[in-house]
Amino acid sequence: MYEHDVVVVGAGGAGLRAAIAAQEAGADVAMVSKLHPVRSHTGAAEGGINAALRDADSWEDHAYDTMKGSDYLGDAPAVEALCRESPEEVIRLEHWGMPFSREDDGRVSQRPFGGLSFPRTTYAGAETGHQMLHTMYEQVVKRGITVYDEWHVMDLAVTDEDDPAERTCHGVVGYDIQSGEVSGFRANNGVILATGGMGQVFDHTTNAVANTGDGVAMAYRAGVPMEDMEFIQFHPTTLPSTGVLISEGVRGEGGILYNEDGERFLFERGYANNDGELASRDVVSRAELTEVNEGRGIEDEYVHLDMRHLGEERILDRLENILHLAEDFEGADGLTEPMPVKPGQHYAMGGIETNEHGETAIGGLYAAGECACASVHGANRLGGNALPELIVFGKRAGRHAAGEELGEAKIETGRSGDWQPADYEFGIEVGETGRPDTAAADGGAVAADAESVVGAAADRAQERVEELLSRDGRNHAEIRSKVQETMTANVNVFREEGRLEKTLADLRETREAYKDIAVSDPSRTFNTDLIHTIETRNILDVAEALTMGALAREEFRGAHWRKEHQERRGCARAWHLAPRPLP
Amino acid sequence: MAERYSSFQKGGRMWLLQRVTAVFLLVVLAFHFFLLHFVHHADEVSFLASRGRMESLSYYSLMITFLVTATFHGVNGVYNALINQGLTGTKRTVIKWTLVAASVVLIVQGIRTANAWAGIGLY
Amino acid sequence: MSQSYNRGLIEDFGRWREFEAGMWAWIFHKFTGWVLIGYLFTHIAVLSTGIPAAGATEAAVSAGNDVYTQTIVSLEGLLLVRVLEVGLLAVAVFHMLNGTRLLLTDLGIGLGAQDKSFYASLILTGAITVASVPTFIAGAF
Amino acid sequence: MSTQIPKQTEESTETDAKTEPASKGDERRAEKRRRAAERREQRQEEAAEKAADDESTVELKVFRYDPQIEGKQEPRFDTFHVPFTKGMTVLDALMYARDTYDSSLTFRHSCRQAVCGSDAMFVNGGQKLACKTQIAELDEPVRVEPLPHAEGRKDLVVDMEHFYDQMEAVEPYFQTNEFPDGELEEQRQDRENREKIKMSTRCIWCGACMSSCNIAAGDNEYLGPAAINKAYRFAMDDREGEEIKQKRLEIIEQEHGVWRCQTQFSCTEVCPKDIPLTEHIQELKREAVKNNLKFW
């Protein structure tokens, strides 16, 4: 068993920032990550980081924009923290050497972004996330922070009081991908989940293959409330075969979307008579899918994004990178043919409920980054607001976990009263997540000491690994793609009650099927078959929570479209979705 | 980490010397080839002719420098190539001194030959 | 733990079909450099016959009857030696031209055209070699 | 120059284009593009011929090895037939083979968009990022092997520890003694300087360059092109100041540093991020010589 003051799960932007903050606050900190830190998906972010740096700008304006973008579902204390602290965090990155793009006077450049009242998106070329990730990893190297890379965290080690709010998290259980060793990681002060997005719940996403929502699922099983899971952002122009993002810049420059009949459908079919291609993401995504659903999609799958009419010179000048993307990842030549695009899952606004210090309802358990929901994005995220979230809340969680005093949190977590998913009666019994594998072995051991909680959790995980490796059964790929299919068909951009319910039923069935899952590769080294099998359960848990949220939210708000409920409800506050009560 | 760059080799001096000698050789080797194959033909070589050339001090010193630089350049090149293939430890020390010895022999022998032509007593 | 699997040399040169210009240049330069230093040693060895020759009588020297002149003349009389000399020229010319290319590379000049300059070195080497054949072979028959 | 930018507006593209004029790397990209286009045309012709033979599948020959599994300890090649779809990359084909035929087929991958650097492999005799390599541009059968000159762990997975050690040996983090006064004060950097280091900051630690370099293969302690490039990224950053630069030069001048490089250019050829590695190494050599001449 390994022991540290603070254990950070995940080494993307949020995890790295949390680890650095905890270390600066004097804690002995370790990061446990299934990927080497520089492989984290933060590296894929391109656009930029919003921060009110200029005299003419103010954090209040940024907060206002964010609130408006969130469709007024953001939590004010969290939004305030984000916008107030983003400038100092961005400058800190600059002091750590992050190579931002520069103005003539040598200051960092900023650019306009959708939904912002001031051009405050600070960027580093078209690879902001890459630069940010690497800059922070460099600081981790400098500080000599321990990194357990290629360790897959399987579950949390949490005490098992009946009321989740009384539970305490004492650590995690990790599986060393290289050696096959299962080991507990005891955290004396706190565990910080920073496991990133959950895009793999859908079959078409801009997210990485590793973004399987592990942290969310682990917290869910441990009894932490999930918040706003139903709010998923879909991006209208992603490449069909890989999900690689084609920037809005193409449409900004005058790129046109066509359906199979060669119609400029946004106008000709009346989806957006004023803005056409430049309408907001949700509108364009829905329009594209409607075309495909009504049989006017190309190969029944995608539409065409055409920029040929802009002329070779202009394309090479402004959009050369797009040519490379289309060519490298789709084998399409944007100069001579239209590029295929379709909507893809892009970002999860919701996640593990936290307050503005990153604390969850369970003692000693924190979350930050895309897997968390301190609730700054509400029903829709503004472009460029995710990266500042990583550094601001990563830092806060790190400090708090290391024992630094940050004052009383204004946001409450785990409001017991709100725990049922509003007043919604699910027409169907949802599947059973079961207890977390890793809860202390004996139900009664409320006062169990940390050591035995983590030890017992590790033993269970070990047992599970042995069982998966030794038995015969189904393969994860089949189950994973079933989940992805049903989610993409029914909980995508369009959501209808009947189909959401059907999805819950499908998921339940899949959960049954998962019970006889097995790993066919018996190897103890780099057994990705095993890792994918473990991840598949996380995908299942996340998919279920997401679908329940989508059913429970009976309104059309932000990114969440409901066929039967085309109105926005009056109430401003989000309700929170309850996790499955433990049996 | 730190131990990775503990053994500094002074400023890539050898690297630079390799380039400097290359520049020198470029000129002299061209001259050498030209003189001995195009101006004087290979089948016309004789001790007498060589002696005639070598008796000029400038030609003599040019040839000695040529010899020394070429030896350095060639042997250092070989040594570098071996290091690049991962030559280390005692093997490396042995080879290094063997090469140095070979170079000394080569240069000494070359000078003796030149001296013989130039009529300098030392050979 | 796990034993390693090293594909070694087979990997390095078994994929020669995939080598790009820079790699070929490196191999050729290496090869020619080694040939040249090897030749330098032989060259000095042969020339060393000049040492005993210096002890020969003035008459013998004038008549070309000294060891040195004899050795050289007999060597140059062999067609094989002449052919080898042409080879040596090719080797030297390539090493010089590519050496120049490398020196420029060190100065940061023409890195973008490194493949073209390599091909140019090759072609020039060929041209110069072919052009010198008559001179080199002259008198061999 | 920019790659995809998710939420940008018209103005921002302009700013971007202004800020970052075409650089050497961009030229190389253009060159590569041209070459790729030629190859593609050629392939298309061939593909047309093939279609006649009713060949819509791709034949993959994949290196298999697992030190722990009997029968896999002796390396071998497995053949997979994968249905070809337009736009299919080597990674897509591998994933298909794994999910359809053999779930124990092991390789690292994550982002599928050439930013995480997990999936550098040896494809048809060259170091490639699997996710960035179109099947349509390759000759069949497509041979996929792990990166050469790295220890094979299992199937296509190699040990990256050595590579990471080399990367971390060059003190790969920003250092300066010249901090600006205020907390919110930036360390100004002019555009030219940012432009100068731009390409060097794009490295995704894939290890392709290191694997392609024969010097690195022979001399295990050679820092290698990626680490030297990392050092370049800091040494050339004006914000660090003169004093630190001296230190940086000492690091890259160590015995197994820049002097080992023999300008093979293989690293530059294979880098999926089009970083002009040889150029950076050469520039550092010159910096180091200049620096030393001062003391002679």
Ligand SMILES: Cc1cc2nc3c(=O)[nH]c(=O)nc-3n(C[C@H](O)[C@H](O)[C@H](O)COP(=O)(O)OP(=O)(O)OC[C@H]3O[C@@H](n4cnc5c(N)ncnc54)[C@H](O)[C@@H]3O)c2cc1C
């Ligand atoms: C294509 C794209 C473009 C984007 N562009 C922008 C933009 O321009 N501006 C912006 O603000 N936002 C952008 N975003 C959103 C933003 O990049 C992400 O929300 C953010 O990077 C998530 O960071 P993270 O640290 O939470 O997670 P990640 O960077 O995904 O890191 C997750 C970490 O957790 C680890 N991990 C996961 N599961 C486990 C486990 N079970 N055990 C151990 N470790 C685990 C992983 O190894 C990884 O290190 C973009 C997103 C995408 C996909």
Ligand code: HEM
């Ligand atoms: C005529 C002009 C010459 C030029 C311009 C030249 C140039 C160079 C250069 C630049 C290198 C360094 C390669 C590197 O380290 O990357 C080199 C290597 C070498 N040179 Fe020369 N050289 C010349 C003549 C010679 C001669 C006359 C000899 C033989 C005595 C010679 C033998 C070598 C050898 C053995 C190497 C090492 C090859 C290797 O890397 O294995 N060169 N040359």
Ligand code: SF4
């Ligand atoms: S320099 Fe290029 S090839 Fe080398 S590790 Fe970085 S991205 Fe990969």
Ligand code: F3S
């Ligand atoms: S391949 Fe190696 S020799 Fe130098 S130019 Fe690149 S590091």
Ligand code: FES
């Ligand atoms: S999968 Fe990330 S670089 Fe290829």
